[in-house]
Amino acid sequence: MTDIGGRIDEVRAQIAAACADAGRDPAEVRLLAVTKTRPAQTVRDAYANGCRWFGENRLQELREKSAELSDLDDVSWSVIGHVQRNKAGAVVDLAAELQSLDSLELAADLDRRLRAADKTLEVLVQVNTSRETTKSGLAPDDVDAFTRALRDHSRLVPTGLMTIAVPSPDDAEVAACFDELVAVRDRLRDRDGGGWDDLSMGMSGDFRLAIAHGSTCVRIGSALFGPRD
Numbered sequence: 195m196t197d198i199g200g201r202i203d204e205v206r207a208q209i210a211a212a213c214a215d216a217g218r219d220p221a222e223v224r225l226l227a228v229t230k231t232r233p234a235q236t237v238r239d240a241y242a243n244g245c246r247w248f249g250e251n252r253l254q255e256l257r258e259k260s261a262e263l264s265d266l267d268d269v270s271w272s273v274i275g276h277v278q279r280n281k282a283g284a285v286v287d288l289a290a291e292l293q294s295l296d297s298l299e300l301a302a303d304l305d306r307r308l309r310a311a312d313k314t315l316e317v318l319v320q321v322n323t324s325r326e327t328t329k330s331g332l333a334p335d336d337v338d339a340f341t342r343a344l345r346d347h348s349r350l351v352p353t354g355l356m357t358i359a360v361p362s363p364d365d366a367e368v369a370a371c372f373d374e375l376v377a378v379r380d381r382l383r384d385r386d387g388g389g390w391d392d393l394s395m396g397m398s399g400d401f402r403l404a405i406a407h408g409s410t411c412v413r414i415g416s417a418l419f420g421p422r423d
């Protein structure tokens with residue numbers, strides 16, 4: 195039995211320290227507890243320690259976990275992994291937010307299902323700022339056209355951008371990914387006259403650096419729950 199409460203306190207203190215160093219208000223940074231591969235009891239333990247946002251990357255796993263946890267009525271699930279088009283319905287049923295949107299076909303499927311269910315869904319557009327190392331996410335140069343096309347899908351509410359930085363021991367390389375996401379966001383803001391506030395960047399290994407570069411949502415798994423199998 196790990197001391198999840200102690201780890202959550204520790205991560206919160208690190209978030210607060212990174213915010214203080216950057217002259218930022220810790221209330222600007224959402225802690226998304228990444229519970230993929232963890233049992234429902236882990237979500238319960240984190241919930242008991244104040245977590246309300248949970249990240250999952252498999253819809254089947256999310257469906258099972260949210261059913262087991264249906265008594266926790268103020269939990270919000272965020273989907274952070276690649277979604278196949280045939281899983282659009284599960285996203286609409288289960289998720290409060292999709293952070294990994296990078297396909298217009300999926301956007302169209304989601305919009306149609308959201309309309310049928312009379313719902314909306316907050317989405318973040320995933321941007322590939324590390325280019326060579328990951329396959330998911332849009333190239334930075336494609337974000338302008340993609341987000342214009344998203345306007346046709348009015349049930350999707352774009353709130354910001356998400357990225358996974360290059361896994362590198364060199365902070366300068368990691369920071370370059372975060373700065374690139376900020377630059378993409380600033381272009382969208384100039385174009386649209388505002389919006390795109392949410393910048394989901396930073397994981398267990400790089401969340402302090404991400405906060406220094408403007409992150410508003412850190413997605414943290416192993417620093418809270420230990421290594422995944």
Ligand SMILES: *Cc1c(COP(=O)(O)O)cnc(C)c1O
Nearest residue numbers: 228274397398413414415416417
């Ligand atoms: C698994 C995952 C995380 C959490 O990673 P840790 O290094 O365990 O904090 C964050 N974001 C995404 C998109 C993930 O898939």
